[in-house]
Amino acid sequence: MADIAHAEGESFGLLQELEHILESDPLIDEIGFIHPTQLAALNGEVDVDSLSEPVSLNFFSKDHKLGISTQILFPLYEQAKKAFFDVVTRYKIQGGIFDSPNTRDELEVGVMKHSKALLLLSADLGTAWNSRRAIALEKDALSTYMDELRLSELILSYSAKSDQAWSHRRWVIKRIAGKVPNLQEILRKESELVEKIAERSKMNYRAWNHRCWLVSYMTAGEVLYELKKSKAWAGLHVADSSCFHYRRRLMMRILEAFCSRNASASNKSNEIYETWKELAWNEILIKRYIGREALWLYRRFLSLHWLRHFTMEPDSVSCKSKHTANTSDDGPSIFLDNELHLFSSCSTIPDNDFDDFQAQAMHSATYILWLAKQLPRPQAIELREKLNIGDMKALLSKLCPQRSFLWDSLEG
Amino acid sequence: MKITALLVLKVNPDGSDPVILSNASDVSHFGYFQRSSVKEFIVFVGRTVAKRTPPGQRQSVQHEEYKVHSYNRNGLCALGFMDDHYPVRSAFSLLNQILDEYHKSFGDSWRSAQADNTQPWPYLNEALTKFQDPAEADKLLKIQRELDETKIILVSIQPSILSSLLICLVHMNGCLSQHKTIDSVLARGEKLDSLVDKSSDLSAASQMFYKQAKKTNQCCTLL
Numbered sequence: 227m228a229d230i231a232h233a234e235g236e237s238f239g240l241l242q243e244l245e246h247i248l249e250s251d252p253l254i255d256e257i258g259f260i261h262p263t264q265l266a267a268l269n270g271e272v273d274v275d276s277l278s279e280p281v282s283l284n285f286f287s288k289d290h291k292l293g294i295s296t297q298i299l300f301p302l303y304e305q306a307k308k309a310f311f312d313v314v315t316r317y318k319i320q321g322g323i324f325d326s327p328n329t330r331d332e333l334e335v336g337v338m339k340h341s342k343a344l345l346l347l348s349a350d351l352g353t354a355w356n357s358r359r360a361i362a363l364e365k366d367a368l369s370t371y372m373d374e375l376r377l378s379e380l381i382l383s384y385s386a387k388s389d390q391a392w393s394h395r396r397w398v399i400k401r402i403a404g405k406v407p408n409l410q411e412i413l414r415k416e417s418e419l420v421e422k423i424a425e426r427s428k429m430n431y432r433a434w435n436h437r438c439w440l441v442s443y444m445t446a447g448e449v450l451y452e453l454k455k456s457k458a459w460a461g462l463h464v465a466d467s468s469c470f471h472y473r474r475r476l477m478m479r480i481l482e483a484f485c486s487r488n489a490s491a492s493n494k495s496n497e498i499y500e501t502w503k504e505l506a507w508n509e510i511l512i513k514r515y516i517g518r519e520a521l522w523l524y525r526r527f528l529s530l531h532w533l534r535h536f537t538m539e540p541d542s543v544s545c546k547s548k549h550t551a552n553t554s555d556d557g558p559s560i561f562l563d564n565e566l567h568l569f570s571s572c573s574t575i576p577d578n579d580f581d582d583f584q585a586q587a588m589h590s591a592t593y594i595l596w597l598a599k600q601l602p603r604p605q606a607i608e609l610r611e612k613l614n615i616g617d618m619k620a621l622l623s624k625l626c627p628q629r630s631f632l633w634d635s636l637e638g
Numbered sequence: 639m640k641i642t643a644l645l646v647l648k649v650n651p652d653g654s655d656p657v658i659l660s661n662a663s664d665v666s667h668f669g670y671f672q673r674s675s676v677k678e679f680i681v682f683v684g685r686t687v688a689k690r691t692p693p694g695q696r697q698s699v700q701h702e703e704y705k706v707h708s709y710n711r712n713g714l715c716a717l718g719f720m721d722d723h724y725p726v727r728s729a730f731s732l733l734n735q736i737l738d739e740y741h742k743s744f745g746d747s748w749r750s751a752q753a754d755n756t757q758p759w760p761y762l763n764e765a766l767t768k769f770q771d772p773a774e775a776d777k778l779l780k781i782q783r784e785l786d787e788t789k790i791i792l793v794s795i796q797p798s799i800l801s802s803l804l805i806c807l808v809h810m811n812g813c814l815s816q817h818k819t820i821d822s823v824l825a826r827g828e829k830l831d832s833l834v835d836k837s838s839d840l841s842a843a844s845q846m847f848y849k850q851a852k853k854t855n856q857c858c859t860l861l
Binding site for chain 1: 726841843
């Protein structure tokens, strides 16, 4: 650090202060950009005698939380950017050939140190992430990879939707996948991290996408475990469609295991049972949370998934019959009758409009129409006979008149 | 998290700022540095909404994925900050219950309250935890004729006007739903920006969060 200040003759005081804090506390897990008055207030609460250093005007660091005053953000960023690009240019110019191991170490340390500070201020700077990956690849040490996970988690604490931070995690996991004995534990922690972040940062598609990606590394047993464990959370966050997308991914993975040649009978009945449970649970949620589109979209997936069983081998059907006590012929009919019943209960709009009954009616009507289109011909006809298309048209025109061109084209 | 905060306030008929009688909030799912600001905003929004909830009326205020429900019963007002999809009926039956319990515990002593009360009320803290799952609130649901007689219509505000704090009022008793902008909802020439500026409930840090959120229009806004 001293050499930079000396060489450029500029002041890098803020950067030095930040990097000193980062080095003295490698376990920092949260960062915030705070108003100077808030920083002063936080510093005021600290017991001055217990500190080894004087209280800073620009930074707050306690209990592994780092606060940076908004007043110095811009000069700090300028310093970090300059320092980083200087050192990374010098590193690249060497072309992989260094005068001595010391030079190489010094440059690597410089790149890692300055890129870390810079990324805390500008989370999506690709050059900084790339340089970290290049050096991590060189070192190829587990401790370095774990450091990368820790850094990206820190960055996600303030920039939860940062694409670079999420894909960095995937890169690390791919690197360590074959090399660590406790991969499953790491995956589990990743899954929990996503849930923790999704709690704070709603509608975070990237977080859930990351969680879906993890599924490809899971065994069938782990997938079932995940399905169970994340159910309670999903039930309390019914607006989060990405969460149900994740459940869809889990169910598809179970289906893959089911379809594979090595699948045992118990796997098959597991899969059927899980689908049936999800359907029943989805129905409970639909009735409790009126008019939530994410629930209805999830139901579309589940219905098709369920109906698929009836077109599969007979022995899969006999497994199912344990739970539903029906013959294979009746299975689809019983299911469709249930869906019709659900539709008619959802399409009555009571007088009081505490809840969004109109949206509920809308979603149930479009759902049943969509379902009719997915069915093979004989069952589609059966369903349409039971539905009164004329009434349906009237209902949809009333609920959603701006799409009357769609409802008019329904065959009555 | 389904419920972020539950408040009980005394609403004065003369239109002065409501007094906070009890406040239970859970801000643990917010970032470490945001928590103090969130608490301030809860107090600010609570006071602002309660002040504009006439006696005997219920209101729901929509902001992004949160709803603030408010019920003023003869000057004693209960407020709940809930997730957008917390069923409205469950929310109001909970607020009803809170007012009943408050009367049982404190009688009419609240009528003479002049300053905010910072003493915790154990029942409210327990309610905050217990009713996170709306299924629990549904169990409270008795046939309440007064609830059925009123209609609650939710109105939302164009995002262009506000990104960090939206208030929409709800009219009752037979009105068809009307979409009102915030200007027609706040009284005669009031603007939310100036309310935020003038409010003694909000520190400089909180006002900074508010303005930042407005400018960047991020999803990670405060309330």
